[in-house]
Amino acid sequence: MYINMKLSENGEMTAFPAETPIGMCYVPFQQWETPYSENIALERGTIFPSLDLPFCGKEVSCDERK
Numbered sequence: 796m797y798i799n800m801k802l803s804e805n806g807e808m809t810a811f812p813a814e815t816p817i818g819m820c821y822v823p824f825q826q827w828e829t830p831y832s833e834n835i836a837l838e839r840g841t842i843f844p845s846l847d848l849p850f851c852g853k854e855v856s857c858d859e860r861k
Contacts, residue, residue: 830842839847 825843825845828843828845830836831839831844831847836842839849841847
């Protein structure tokens with residue numbers, strides 16, 4: 796495997812394998828669902844219930860989405 800060398804913005808040399816993509820991502824398709832009503836959507840910050848993931852500021856078991 797060949798190694799490519801590149802000069803970074805701060806002047807340092809960086810090495811990475813040849814033929815390596817810069818980055819790849821996976822974004823699943825969102826399934827359609829009945830959206831929240833306008834008042835609830837404004838309060839929750841999203842119209843889709845599956846995207847309603849509130850930050851509780853504590854452990855993950857916070858389930859106050861009702």
